[in-house]
Each structure stands twice: as C-alpha cells, then as structure tokens.
Amino acid sequence: MKKIITYGTFDILHYGHILLFERAKALGDYLIVGLSTDEFNEKAKKKQAYFDYEKRKLLRDSILYVGEIMPEISWAQKERDIVEYGVDIFVMGDDWRGKFDFLSHLCKVVYLPRTPEISTTKIRDDLKRY
Numbered sequence: 001m002k003k004i005i006t007y008g009t010f011d012i013l014h015y016g017h018i019l020l021f022e023r024a025k026a027l028g029d030y031l032i033v034g035l036s037t038d039e040f041n042e043k044a045k046k047k048q049a050y051f052d053y054e055k056r057k058l059l060r061d062s063i064l065y066v067g068e069i070m071p072e073i074s075w076a077q078k079e080r081d082i083v084e085y086g087v088d089i090f091v092m093g094d095d096w097r098g099k100f101d102f103l104s105h106l107c108k109v110v111y112l113p114r115t116p117e118i119s120t121t122k123i124r125d126d127l128k129r130y
C-alpha cells in the first residue's frame with residue numbers, strides 16, 4: 001500500500017484544499033493528513049484558524065480522499081512521521097516548493113500546483129465586504 005502524507009491548517013475548507021487531497025490521494029493508496037493544531041497555528045504559524053482543531057478535523061473526516069488525520073504540533077515532526085507511518089510520498093502545494101526537499105532521503109517529495117484563485121484569507125477578506 002502506497003502511503004502519502006501532507007500537512008496543513010485546512011481552515012474554512014474550500015475546493016483548493018479538496019483538489020489537493022484528491023490529487024495527493026491519486027498518487028497512491030492512502031492519504032494521511034497532518035492537521036495543524038490550534039497551538040501550532042498560534043505559536044509557529046502566527047495565525048488563528050476560524051474553526052478550531054476539532055471542527056477542522058471533523059470536516060476532513062467526511063472527505064473521501066483522506067484516510068486518517070493526525071495532529072501537526074511542530075515543524076520538526078515530519079521526518080519521524082514519515083518513518084513511523086511508512087510514508088512513500090510527501091506532498092505539499094507548490095507555495096512550499098523546495099522547503100521540504102530535505103525529506104527526499106526518506107521518501108519522494110512532490111509539490112502540487114496550488115489552486116491559484118482561492119484561499120482561506122481571500123474568503124475571510126471577501127466576507128468582510130458584505
């Protein structure tokens with residue numbers, strides 16, 4: 001079974017996230033999502049998600065492409081996760097291109113094109129105008 005892993009906050013779920021899940025899953029058989037915890041968002045990413053971790057996790061559980069969710073609590077957990085989960089492919093959107101090449105000694109690293117016209121920030125900004 002070919003395992004894929006990806007990480008993110010996935011706040012205010014939108015089709016850009018779902019397309020990423022779909023394309024990541026298409027690379028293998030089982031997709032693991034490292035979902036950024038609220039604490040990791042606040043401390044490391046300096047951003048606060050609109051939905052808290054439990055709600056963001058619930059949305060993911062309903063998605064066909066996602067095999068399982070685990071918490072992303074630090075930038076440094078990826079290497080351990082790849083080994084412990086027996087991951088074959090690490091996937092991120094290409095806004096991260098190059099940032100995770102250091103993982104290529106452990107598994108294949110793939111950057112998928114972002115869906116350009118949508119983002120959680122854009123949704124939040126657009127809603128402010130209503």
Ligand code: C2G
Binds near residue numbers: 011091096116117
């Ligand atoms: N994404 C995408 N298209 C969009 C928006 C996001 O393909 N329109 C992808 C991003 O490239 C990323 C994933 O969806 O691979 C999750 O995006 P975010 O929730 O914004 O996560 P991010 O803040 O990039 O944090 O350790 C990695 C980090 O947790 C990633």
